[in-house]
Amino acid sequence: MKTNFKKNNSNSSESNEKTSDFVIQGHKVPEKKLTKEEFEEYIVSSGAKGSFMVYRSEKKDEELGLEEL
Amino acid sequence: MSDNLSSSKELQNSIEKIMKKVQYENYDEWVTNFAINLSNIWNEKSAKSLQPLINENFQNEEESAIVIGRGPSIEKYEQLKILADSDYQGTIVCCDGKLSDALKAGVTPDKFHKFFVTTIDPYKDIKKHYDHEIINTYGSKIKGIFTVIANPNAVECARQSGIQIHWMHSLLDYNEGEKSLNYLSALMIRAKDNNHRLPAIQTGGNVGTSSWFIAWQILKCTTVALIGINHGWEESDSWEKIMSHGNMLETKNVDKNSPSFKKLFKTIHNPDFNCNCILDPLFQFYSEALKEFISRSPEWLNTINATEGGSIFGERIKSMKFRDFLNNFNY
Numbered sequence: 001m002k003t004n005f006k007k008n009n010s011n012s013s014e015s016n017e018k019t020s021d022f023v024i025q026g027h028k029v030p031e032k033k034l035t036k037e038e039f040e041e042y043i044v045s046s047g048a049k050g051s052f053m054v055y056r057s058e059k060k061d062e063e064l065g066l067e068e069l
Numbered sequence: 070m071s072d073n074l075s076s077s078k079e080l081q082n083s084i085e086k087i088m089k090k091v092q093y094e095n096y097d098e099w100v101t102n103f104a105i106n107l108s109n110i111w112n113e114k115s116a117k118s119l120q121p122l123i124n125e126n127f128q129n130e131e132e133s134a135i136v137i138g139r140g141p142s143i144e145k146y147e148q149l150k151i152l153a154d155s156d157y158q159g160t161i162v163c164c165d166g167k168l169s170d171a172l173k174a175g176v177t178p179d180k181f182h183k184f185f186v187t188t189i190d191p192y193k194d195i196k197k198h199y200d201h202e203i204i205n206t207y208g209s210k211i212k213g214i215f216t217v218i219a220n221p222n223a224v225e226c227a228r229q230s231g232i233q234i235h236w237m238h239s240l241l242d243y244n245e246g247e248k249s250l251n252y253l254s255a256l257m258i259r260a261k262d263n264n265h266r267l268p269a270i271q272t273g274g275n276v277g278t279s280s281w282f283i284a285w286q287i288l289k290c291t292t293v294a295l296i297g298i299n300h301g302w303e304e305s306d307s308w309e310k311i312m313s314h315g316n317m318l319e320t321k322n323v324d325k326n327s328p329s330f331k332k333l334f335k336t337i338h339n340p341d342f343n344c345n346c347i348l349d350p351l352f353q354f355y356s357e358a359l360k361e362f363i364s365r366s367p368e369w370l371n372t373i374n375a376t377e378g379g380s381i382f383g384e385r386i387k388s389m390k391f392r393d394f395l396n397n398f399n400y
Contacts, residue, residue, distance in 0.1 A: 054358045067117070069268070
């Protein structure tokens with residue numbers, strides 16, 4: 001799977017901050033009130049890029065696949 | 070959508086929307102892959118040709134399959150060795166990423182004649198799964214099932230090893246009608262021969278779930294067992310590994326006791342195997358989807374989780390040790 005992760009070898013002051021946030025490729029995930037936007041940022045940073053979505057349709061049977069197309 | 074992701078269902082819906090958005094960032098690559106694959110698709114077989122003949126009562130013959138993934142339990146319990154030492158008579162559906170390991174362990178098409186490998190991901194990195202000398206040794210006896218948007222170099226590597234290529238669609242946007250990539254690609258595939266139709270499967274987001282679908286939707290197996298389909302991490306895995314979805318990348322300043330951390334990296338108990346596993350957000354997405362689709366699968370299908378760990382348990386899922394599966398479902 002592809003990933004957007006990059007090793008962060010930085011010794012910046014940010015990395016030395018005492019905080020309950022965690023940091024991945026520069027993105028902080030706050031301790032409280034995780035929003036959709038923050039979650040999306042995390043997902044994209046954590047390897048979701050390159051994955052497939054789940055196929056959804058109003059025709060629920062179609063979601064299980066089609067014999068032929 | 071509220072600001073806070075307060076329930077697992079809400080979280081799942083949110084992830085699905087995000088994945089859809091992320092997916093379309095690679096749309097151009099998929100169209101390019103399809104365009105390059107098209108001449109081969111015209112000349113090679115539809116995965117539909119792999120379907121067994123249905124008897125006059127339109128009932129499937131009893132047939133079992135083992136889906137081989139690359140989750141940690143498969144090594145932990147030496148399940149490839151157990152399988153290689155068995156006299157299993159059923160079908161093998163191996164995820165591309167585990168093919169070389171399976172062959173090296175003795176799970177070969179010489180021993181298991183109904184042997185399939187599956188590729189769903191459209192990315193160039195997939196080529197590495199087929200670039201092994203041992204695959205050249207056995208390739209001609211393996212049937213490959215590839216999405217039409219697979220990376221052409223990955224498919225060519227498999228083709229050069231002798232793997233017999235069979236094509237299928239992965240459902241992406243068919244619900245959007247006649248302008249969808251699924252619809253248009255099918256139209257182009259049928260341009261020379263209107264009977265050249267391919268099955269279209271739900272991927273569930275990953276090759277493991279896709280292989281489960283392939284085993285029953287295309288190969289029509291009535292019992293499908295899963296090994297190496299953990300869709301989760303072991304408690305013994307490092308947080309470095311878990312937090313980067315297996316990429317072993319550096320993370321820092323992590324408070325593992327924070328509510329948001331526990332929401333993102335859930336520890337769950339698998340009551341069937343009496344063990345815990347940890348789900349990162351991607352595995353939450355994969356796990357919830359696979360469990361949903363198993364619960365919605367046809368009544369004639371039995372899904373057996375023989376992974377002996379991981380997050381796949383619940384409605385319509387029978388869990389058992391892999392040895393017990395081999396002893397009881399050898400057909």
